[in-house]
Structures are given as C-alpha cells and as structure tokens.
Amino acid sequence: MFSNKKLSTAVSCAVLLMAGQVALADSTTDIVDALVSKGVLTEEEGKLISKGHETKKKAEGTVGFNNGFKINSGDGKSNFSVNGRIQADYRNFDSVRNNGETAPSGPGAAVGGQHADTFDMRRAYLTAKGTFRGFINFEATLDAGAAGADSSKNSLLKYYWLETAFSDAFKVRFGQYKMPGSLEQLTSSRFIDMTERDWVTSLAPAVNKGIMIHGAPATGFTYAVSVSNGGLTADSGATAIETTSGADGKAINGRVTANIAEIVGNKEAIMHLGGWYGYDTDVPNMADGAVKFRTNARGTGFFSNKTGTYSNPDISRGGLEVIGAYGPVKLQGEWGRMSFDQEGRTSKDIDAGYINLSYMITGEQYASAYKNGLMDRMNPKNNYTGLGSSGWGAWEIGARYSKFDAKDFALADLFGAQTTAQGNYTNNADSYTIGLKWIVDPNTRFLADYVYTDFNRDITGGDGSTVGTLFYNKEKAINFRAQFDF
Numbered sequence: 001m002f003s004n005k006k007l008s009t010a011v012s013c014a015v016l017l018m019a020g021q022v023a024l025a026d027s028t029t030d031i032v033d034a035l036v037s038k039g040v041l042t043e044e045e046g047k048l049i050s051k052g053h054e055t056k057k058k059a060e061g062t063v064g065f066n067n068g069f070k071i072n073s074g075d076g077k078s079n080f081s082v083n084g085r086i087q088a089d090y091r092n093f094d095s096v097r098n099n100g101e102t103a104p105s106g107p108g109a110a111v112g113g114q115h116a117d118t119f120d121m122r123r124a125y126l127t128a129k130g131t132f133r134g135f136i137n138f139e140a141t142l143d144a145g146a147a148g149a150d151s152s153k154n155s156l157l158k159y160y161w162l163e164t165a166f167s168d169a170f171k172v173r174f175g176q177y178k179m180p181g182s183l184e185q186l187t188s189s190r191f192i193d194m195t196e197r198d199w200v201t202s203l204a205p206a207v208n209k210g211i212m213i214h215g216a217p218a219t220g221f222t223y224a225v226s227v228s229n230g231g232l233t234a235d236s237g238a239t240a241i242e243t244t245s246g247a248d249g250k251a252i253n254g255r256v257t258a259n260i261a262e263i264v265g266n267k268e269a270i271m272h273l274g275g276w277y278g279y280d281t282d283v284p285n286m287a288d289g290a291v292k293f294r295t296n297a298r299g300t301g302f303f304s305n306k307t308g309t310y311s312n313p314d315i316s317r318g319g320l321e322v323i324g325a326y327g328p329v330k331l332q333g334e335w336g337r338m339s340f341d342q343e344g345r346t347s348k349d350i351d352a353g354y355i356n357l358s359y360m361i362t363g364e365q366y367a368s369a370y371k372n373g374l375m376d377r378m379n380p381k382n383n384y385t386g387l388g389s390s391g392w393g394a395w396e397i398g399a400r401y402s403k404f405d406a407k408d409f410a411l412a413d414l415f416g417a418q419t420t421a422q423g424n425y426t427n428n429a430d431s432y433t434i435g436l437k438w439i440v441d442p443n444t445r446f447l448a449d450y451v452y453t454d455f456n457r458d459i460t461g462g463d464g465s466t467v468g469t470l471f472y473n474k475e476k477a478i479n480f481r482a483q484f485d486f
Contacts, residue, residue, distance in 0.1 A: 067377065067442060068486050077134035085190055085485035087122040093299050096474035098458055115299060115461075115475075121145050122481065123189060125158060137163040137171075158207065158238070169217040176238065179205040179212070180224035180255035181276050183321040183334055185234065187374050193332065194435050195449045195479040196296050199352035199404045200336040201234060203317055205253050205278055208237030220263035222373040225254040230280040232290050232315070249282030249314075257321075257373035270330070270370050272323035280315040286340075288415050291350075296402055296431045297451035297477030300461040303406060303425050306415040309348075314341045323375070325367060328360035332375075348408035358398040383441040394439040402431040422458040422471050430454045447481040 035041045061074040068083040093115040094102050122145075129139035143158035161175030178186055181204030184197050210228025217223065229237040230251025242248045257274035261267075284290075292304040319336035335353035360366070362381060369378040382391025406427040411417045416424035435449040458471035 065486075078130070078132050080128070080130035083127040083129065083486055085123060085125045086483065087124075087189065088482045089120045089122045089195070090118070090480045091120065091298060092117045092478045093297070094476040095300075095472040096476060097470075097472050127159075131165075135165045137165055137173075139177075167215070169215040170213070171215050173212045173214065174210075176207060176209045177212070179208050179210065179226045179228055179251070179278070180214070180253045181205045181278065181317070182319055182336060183274060183323075183332075183374065186255075188376075190483065190485050191369070191375050191377060193356050193358055193398050194296070194400060194433055195447050195481045196298055198296060198334070198354040198400070198402050199293060199431075200319060200334045200354060202293060203336040203338040203350060203352055204234060204276065204319060205230070205251060205280075205317065206234035206238070208235075208251070209241065210237075210251075216372055220259040220261075222257045223255070225252075227252055230283060230315075232283055232286065233292075249280065251278055251280035253278035253317075255373075259370065259373070261367070262370075266367075268327060268365055268367055270323050270325035270367050272321070272370070272373070274321040274373060275319065276321075277318040278316070280317070282312050283315055285312060286310050293404065295429075295451065295453045295475055295477070296400075296433060297449070297453065297475065297479055299451075299477050300453070300455075300459075300475050301425075302429055302453075302455055302459060302461060303404070303409075303427060304415045305409065306413055306417075309409070309413055310340050310342045310345065312342070315339065316341070323370075325365075325370075327365050328363050330356075330358045330366040332356045332358070348413075350404075350406040350408070352402070352404050354400055354402040356398060356400040358396055361395040361397060362392070364394050377442055378439055379442045380439050385441075393441060396435075396437040396439070398433075398435045398437070400431075400433040400435075402433070404429040404431075417459075424460050426455045426457050426459050428456045430456070443484060443486055445483050447479075447483070449477075449479045451475075451477045451479060453477075 032041065036043055036045075062072045064070060064072075068081040070079060070081040072079045095115055096102055124144040125141050126144060127139060127141040129137075129141075131137050139159055139161055140157060141159040142156055144156065157176070159175075159177050161173050161177045163171055163173040165171045180186075182201045184192060185201035185204045185206055189197075205228070208226075208228040208230065210226050212224055212226035214224035215222070228251050229242055230249065231237045237251075253276065255274065255276035257272060260271035260273070261269040286305055286307070286309045288307045289304045291309075292301055294301045316339045317337065319334055321334045322332070324331045333353070333355040336351070338350045340348045358366075360378075364378060364381055366375075366378075369376050378394060380391065380394035382393070383389075384391055384393035409427050411423060411425075411427060414423070414425040414427065417426075431451060431453045433449055433451045435447060437448075438446045440446070453475040455473050455475075458473050460471060
C-alpha cells in the first residue's frame with residue numbers, strides 16, 4: 001500500500017498533467033498510465049488504482065447508446081434497451097390500359113383509393129427488450145400506427161414474448177412473434193432490399209401466438225420449430241385468439257438454414273441455403289377476401305378469393321431460399337407455395353417467387369450484415385455527417401423480378417372476377433422493381449423504388465370501382481421511404 005501523502009502527490013500531479021498536456025486523455029486509466037511513466041507511481045501502485053476504478057465501474061454497470069439506448073448491469077448478465085423505428089413513405093401510381101394509355105385520375109375517376117398518391121407513416125414502433133441474469137430474454141414492441149392503419153387490430157402491441165435461453169443452441173420462446181418461415185418475412189423491415197417485401201412473404205406464416213424452440217447448434221447453422229394458433233394468411237394470428245372449438249386446429253412451422261461460407265471460415269462471402277415448411281389444420285372458413293394479394297408497390301389489390309372456396313381447409317406452406325454474396329455483390333432469391341386442402345375437393349396452390357440482385361456502389365461487404373440466417377444492419381465505411389462531411393454513407397442499387405401464380409384458382413373462384421377477358425381480379429402477375437438506397441449511417445436510410453406490375457389481363461382491381469367502368473392491365477409506381485431506427 002502507499003501513504004496518503006503519496007496519494008495526494010499523485011492526485012496533484014494528475015491535475016497538473018491534465019492541465020498542461022493537451023494530448024493526455026481524461027480517463028482514469030490514461031492518467032494513471034501517465035503517472036507511472038513519469039515515475040510518480042510504481043507499476044504496482046498504478047495497477048492497484050486501476051483495479052479499484054474498474055471494480056467500481058463494474059459494480060455500477062454502464063449506460064450508453066449502441067443502435068439503441070442500453071443499460072448494462074455491472075456483471076454483464078443483465079441489460080435493458082429502448083429501441084424504435086420510423087418509416088415515412090410516399091407512393092405515386094399510374095394505371096395503364098391495354099392500349100397503352102394511362103388511366104385517368106382525379107375526381108370522378110374509376111380507379112379507387114388503392115391508387116391514391118399518398119404520404120403515409122408506414123411503421124412507427126417503440127420497443128423495450130433485454131436480458132435478465134444471462135438467460136431470460138424478453139421483448140415488447142408497440143406499433144403506434146396499428147389502430148389508425150387497421151381498425152381490426154385489437155392491440156397496439158406488435159410483438160410480446162418471453163424466452164429462456166438455455167444455450168445458443170437451445171432457446172424456448174413463448175408469446176407473439178414471427179413464426180419460422182420466409183427469409184424476407186423474418187428479415188426486419190429495416191433491412192429488406194426494397195421498400196416492400198415480395199409476394200412470397202404473404203404465403204408464409206408471420207406474426208402469431210405460440211411457442212417456439214430455436215437456436216444456432218453449430219457455426220453457420222440455425223433451426224426453428226414452432227406451434228401456434230395459425231390462420232389463413234400472414235399475420236392473421238397477430239390480432240386474435242381462438243374463439244370457437246369448430247375451427248381451432250394448430251399450425252406447426254419449421255425452418256433450417258446453413259451458411260456454407262461461414263462454416264468454412266470465409267468472412268467475405270455468404271453462401272446461404274435454407275428451407276421452411278408448415279402445416280395448419282382446420283383453419284377458419286374462407287370468406288370473401290380472406291386470401292388476397294396486392295402489388296409489391298402496395299397498390300392494386302389484384303387477387304381476392306370468393307366465399308365458399310373452401311370450408312375450414314387444411315393449409316400447407318413451404319419454401320426455399322438462397323443468398324449468394326461476395327464482397328459488394330449479393331444475389332438473393334426465394335420460392336414459396338401455399339396449398340389449400342379439403343376432403344372431397346381438389347387441392348389448389350398459390351405459388352410465388354423472386355430473385356433480387358444488389359450491388360453496394362461504395363464497396364461495403366454484405367457478409368458483414370449477415371447474422372444468424374438473416375440479413376441485418378449494414379454499416380457504411382464512411383458515415384455521412386452533414387454538409388462538409390468527408391464521408392457519403394453507403395449507396396446501393398438493386399433490381400428484383402417477382403412472379404405470382406394462382407392459376408389453380410379459376411377466375412370464377414375470385415370474388416367479382418368475370419371469366420371473360422375483363423374482370424375485377426387476376427390469378428397471374430409479374431412484377432419488376434429497380435431501387436436505389438442511401439444508407440446515411442447505420443441508423444438512417446432513404447430508399448426509392450420504381451415498381452412495374454403486369455396483371456396479364458384487364459382488371460379493375462376490385463377496390464370499389466364498378467366492374468366495366470375502367471379496366472387496366474398494368475401498374476406503374478414510385479415508392480419513396482425515409483427511415484430512422486435506433
């Protein structure tokens with residue numbers, strides 16, 4: 001130990017050193033190192049002071065910001081964070097008639113609200129999540145825009161779950177969350193390639209209530225298996241519980257992935273292969289519009305089933321996924337199928353798929369944004385910090401082709417659809433998207449997409465327009481998004 005006199009001398013010297021040497025950092029560790037180098041303290045005395053400071057710091061824990069405001073306990077076993085996201089959108093549409101003319105808009109036009117040029121608060125989430133004692137994980141996410149966007153939602157909570165993490169390979173989650181399914185559905189909306197997800201995600205299960213076992217059993221591998229309430233379409237179980245024993249079958253879903261590049265230790269590439277499958281028994285009756293699809297621009301509703309298509313059907317879903325990336329180039333694709341089965345009736349399928357090519361103009365590597373079988377946050381090499389900034393953030397361009405095929409559903413199976421060359425809906429569509437993305441910093445990004453959809457027949461879109469008043473067979477759209485998350 002050292003005397004009070006010596007300690008006083010050390011503190012006095014520290015003050016003089018801080019005042020007289022601008023280059024000296026103001027942390028306790030740097031001060032102690034400087035005193036040792038000056039011979040004021042011995043190495044043993046310096047270590048003793050540093051140890052005492054670190055012990056105090058560890059006992060107190062830390063508070064800081066790392067993609068969210070986070071509190072960490074001193075022992076590192078517990079933490080609590082507050083996170084959020086805002087996605088502000090603008091959408092502009094043009095409908096194209098079969099003669100190539102742009103369909104009229106404005107007062108009296110027969111193209112309904114789904115083609116309205118609009119500003120929209122697409123998402124506004126606030127999340128509280130964390131870990132308790134190193135193995136209890138939890139999350140509660142408030143969807144601030146839920147009630148205004150969809151009056152059928154009976155809760156403003158998007159996700160709420162509790163999880164016991166016995167190990168990285170074995171975790172058990174209970175509550176409301178996304179069930180195992182499509183790659184793009186499971187990828188956060190903050191990190192998807194385009195402003196809107198592809199049709200494959202509507203075939204897969206999404207937010208539902210249930211229990212799930214999941215984990216990463218070995219380097220490069222993930223798995224997940226869940227049992228949930230289920231439902232006809234993605235997110236159908238997010239706002240309701242079982243209310244009748246007449247149709248209370250449960251859904252079983254599973255997903256497995258492998259990243260070969262990660263397995264062999266290649267940190268510059270992604271060679272991801274995955275697949276998912278689910279089976280949902282005795283789901284509710286298919287009323288008018290219970291199964292419907294709209295364009296990838298969030299525009300025309302082009303597919304909607306007719307009442308009585310199936311009564312309490314069994315539904316199977318499945319899909320395959322791939323990501324191939326090296327350096328700043330990424331190719332991602334998915335295929336999915338939803339099959340409807342009922343005893344005594346012919347099974348009907350809906351297929352969808354997409355392929356997306358992306359390129360980071362500024363050279364960032366996609367492998368750095370891959371985590372546990374999903375694409376995650378991309379960090380620019382040089383953040384843009386405002387006028388005069390030496391960095392320009394990260395810039396990305398991309399192109400996507402999407403296919404929707406529900407030809408098993410004859411036009412007569414669609415609500416209001418005529419079997420002639422014209423009708424409300426179609427059972428076949430192709431979509432082409434090109435996009436530009438500016439990632440200002442890890443938390444801020446701007447996206448602009450041009451989306452062209454071909455319905456392969458004349459439709460009205462079934463959005464309230466009178467059949468026969470105005471038919472179009474193509475949709476052109478521009479989507480813009482300003483996004484901030486923390």
